[in-house]
Amino acid sequence: MPLARRDLLAAGLTGAATLSLGREAEAAGPPAGATVATRRSAGGLELAFTANAPSTPTGLAIARNGRRFVMMPRFDAKVPYTLGEVMPDGAVRPYPDLATNQPDPEQPQARLFHVPNGVFDRDDTLWCLDAGLPDGSGPPVKGGAKLVQIDLSENRIRRVVPLEAGITPTSSLNDLRVDIRDGHARAYVTDQGQDGEGAILAVDLASGRVVRRLAGHASTKSQKGLLKIVEDRPVVQRKGEGPARPVQGGANGIALSPDGRRLYYAPLIGRRLYAVDTATLLDPEASDAAVAAGVADLGEKGMTGGLTTDSKDRVYLAMQEFNAVGRRDPDGTVTILASDPRLIWADTFWITPDRWLHISAAQVNRRPEYNGGQDLQAPPYIVLRMRIDADPA
Template sequence: MKYALRLLTSLVSIASIPAAAAPHSGMNPMVEQVAALSGAMPTGVTVAPNGRIFLNYPQWGDHPRFAVGELKDGHVVPYPDEILNIPDTLTPDGHFLSVQSVVADGANRLWVLDTGAPGFSSPVAGGTKLVAIDMGTNKVVQTIVLGPDVVLPTTYLNDVRFDLRQGKSGVAYITDSSIKGPGGLIVVDLASGHSLRRLSGHSSTMPDRGFVPRIDGQPLMLRPRGAAPGLWRVASDGIALSPDGATLYYCALSSRHFYAVPTALLRDPHATDEMIAAEVRDLGPKAPSDGLAEDDRGAIYAGDYEHGSIRKFVDGRWTTIAHDPRILWPDTLSIGPDGYLYFTANQLYRQPVFHEGKDLRRQPYTLLRIKIDAGPVVLH
């Protein structure tokens, strides 16, 4: 059965508008608007080594016209074509069903992380996958379908990082940000497609107990129309990789902590979860965030969705590097070759599910950036 679509246009206007003066001292560098995004709400963004910018739109109820798009000539257009972007569950491995993340690697490929779970439903068999698109030819060159050994009925794939130096063709590290079951990390061998599920349900991949964020002075909770409020519990979400590829950083969205674990253990098929858990380091506390990013100097970046800020982690300490009233839920972060940190601000917390059925989002959404004078981690 085909998942119905409404044709919504994602018009984009390009601008470089410096932010107004930050309301508190020390809130620099200046925030610049890259694009105003109308239509469906975006989540992911990636800036390729050649500067091309890609965004994605999950099936969360806005019925986006396409799942993956490229920012091109003032508009976001379907990428790599319209056919692949039609979510057809009859051929789930050949179409995007609900894309949560896009990441460009150092081999001129755009990787698309498809949750296979429109509307946070149970994943469609054969639809949970990694898809590689050659950015030179704009053609799909590899599709890795993730099986039930790593994809649970409650799994919701969120973000991904790559190290192309490992094994024959590299490995991918993926977060499972389940809202109904255990969080976890998934390690994928890109040559064979063989996958391992790691730290499933471990405290580091699960939401903090009793966690309730506050935005604009109000607690953020699930508030469906006509029902009592409930906790919003989202598991492992943000992910980042150290410049040498030896350490993976990750955090649950519903948490004030983030963690580090050796990647060698994650990849080792003989390592048990108990062995891996013994090497997990709690690097918290931190402000709750959605996405993470890493630069080639070893710094980690995170959004602070409670306070509309971007924060930087160096030498065990978080500092706020940008604060702006336009940073309305910083979602995915990506560092470009131009020394800027790019991120989507998509007003996620204004969705109807948090406001008794009222949609408080105000378009356009925005793609923003700040100058960090560092480059991305590209392991190839």
């Protein structure tokens, strides 16, 4: 079901939560509790597993052997642990242990502060992104922003890569991609910025060199004048008696092309998809102007959270206003593949080798800061999945 430009704009204004099978179904509305999806040969979304997490699980990573991990950013200091493993019964235990998950500014390299996302590399090693925020805001703890490589066989931290050189006092690191192949080892990190002023960090994992790119560029900034609508309600913050303020966020979701040569990314608050060559991001001789000149605006794609790619270089879109999974094909066509009212704040994707596309329902819009101090989240949190016709990128 191709999505035209006017449909994207209309969706943003009306905050449509689901898409129907046709005009008659849309007029009548879905039956209570029904899964609503667009027509597609591969089927719709189904429940993959539940996670009885102690806080909002934005991140998701699944090992080849089936071990499942969720990442729970410390939006506030009450979050008991920020990285967890999901057990077969849905229970979530701190990973690798509770002690490692206790923030300690005196041990910034050994402790986990605020982990929004993590990924597995091609050797099935877990890499986690730590933004270094002990309570969701303020300057990152000195030395706390880092990449953490974890050995699953021994359940211990193998290596830490500091990101201090690439952050600012208002950084809020959000998403991660790791690319280790053909003799190189690289990582890419989005910084959505606590002030909406985002950037991309390019990391040479061999040397540890970190460079901050595209800071101040339109493609990494929270876009002005846009309002995110999820579950038919605007997502706004209000502090005390002050006015409501729309949520903001710069560079957020990222994805790599199958050959690793292109990085796709988008702001949290923005409707356009962008791409840039990874070689330029990593080139120490390339000026900021040269990097900016290589940014490609790939057009409208809806208001999204996470992104991922498959082996056919198609970009999957966590379409939060639709409670849906979308996809952008290389020719620019944007299609809504499936929509489900359970997909509340569609966030992180994971594609397993058996061609299941997983997506987390993080319920961020139900957090207290967007609901006058009332916590409307309803654990257990769910991860949905659907069949696709391609391998992971």
